[in-house]
Amino acid sequence: MSVILENDSIIVTVSEHGAELKSVKSKRTGIEYMWQADPEFWGRTAPNLFPVVGRLKSDRYTYRNKTYFMTQHGFARDNEFEVVSSKPMTARLRLTDSEDTAAIYPFKFQLDVIFHLTSQDTLGITYAVTNVDTKDIFFSVGGHPAFNIPLNPATEKFEDYYFNVEPQKIFSREKLVGPYVDFSQETTHDTHIPTRLSRDDYQDDAIILRLDGEPTAIVLAKVNESHGVTMHIADAKFVGIWTKYNKEAPFLAIEPWWGIADTVDADGNIAHKFGINQLAPAQTFTGSYSMSFF
Template sequence: MITLENDQLIVKINQHGAELVSAWNKEAKLEYIWYGDPMYWGRHAPNLFPIVGRLQGDQYHLAGQTYYMNQHGFARNMDFEIVDHDVDYVRFSLSDSEQTWRIYPFAFRFDVIFRLKGTKLFVDYEVHNPDKQKSLFFSVGGHPAFNLPLDGGKFSDYYLSVKPEKVYDRLRLVGPFSNPNMPTPFNADIPLRLRQEDYHDDAIILKLDRQKTTFLLARLANQHGMEMTVDNAQYLGIWTPAGKDAPFIAVEPWWGIADTVDATGNFKEKFGNNVLAAGDTFNGTYSMNFF
């Protein structure tokens, strides 16, 4: 377990999956990251790579071969290497291996970087394609979950507000699969009141189109909460497990999305995939302010 600390925060990150497991605000005396109770959901804030969401049949096709991969990919279940570490900074790295080639036949390096600054934690994703010829196809995303209620009240006392305040496209899910051809409007002029019954059809997904977007999670009293700024993501997922009355909400920046309802299985044609040319590096960033 890696610990980062400054005058405001103590943050703990597990080397397994490079997963954030704790963000403790010293002054507020509050734990913001979901405790990971397996009765509801046993994770805290997994990193999703090289897919986000689920594949049709948990499989895809590439160069005449069929490969099998579970929901959200394999990075969350692997040990990362610690390549750089200071009191308020750590860089984790995962590279291709014999194990990954069996299910994902690409050379890659996936780095997850955490930086503390005041009450903010910055998370940077770097995906590098070391291949000298082939392009790299991938998705990546965050899945941080936050304790609710945080500082009193009940789950439904909390809301999520979005800036810029505008009408976003909301992508619907059919089972675990996306349906991008039939979006519905999501009016961010009105804060989203959090209600457990709104997640019976899985996550609420907003299309961000890589525009810098800020999400405020708090009660109306607004004494304590979490503010997430997503710099360049394609989508944002809002999720709590249906029918469990789980005491947390996940706010998830995604650079990619689950297979569409009509996906062909061809990985090079996968909706929402990023394509990285040989030798290039991708950057995705977001931050969380724990106030």
């Protein structure tokens, strides 16, 4: 089942499966902005990542001397969410703990993903994680929206596009060795100059910028043209910019993360995990970003 949000400019489709954003289409131009999950390249569109972002070492972690197994990006993206509310301009979808989640994640939680049309061409997404347990919970959360690049494949190619990051500065860039963060490989990324898309930049997986909660805007657009996407990230710890390197995949993902993969030297204890969030009982964590389509 799907939830539809709509105004005079865009129509938005969200699947109850994973609370995944599946489509954002312009009513004026007919442009479909979201990647349509062609399994030949990557069979998802905009999965929600919870309760981990990225890969755990050996797909496992420990909590209170017990080992748990969890695959990359966690389980939220593969579960059915409840539609708590749905109106023409906003919807709230919810996932709560169950016997199945408790077997791999020993915490009671409530994860709400809230979609809201904030203007004619802007969709906001908010994550609200509530601790309904009697002990602190540990988690990461994040988005993984991927956009059709090029937006007009008949006349454009991937390399015609660029991304631009504000603020303009030298960002710390985390590097992955395999699927894990390696601090010894940390480098920088200069955003004073827009980055032209090139598949060679993704040979070592995503371009991961450390944001440290600083408000950040990323424009993804075609050179000398007026269509694209602007993502405003309110308070994320990191952003990953990613596409397939070894295939001519016609998409680019811009991924705001409140968490990140394990480090190469992680000890496996979830309480020690790099980038983890710790939340006390009865408290709610929120993180948000928005996308403007032009």
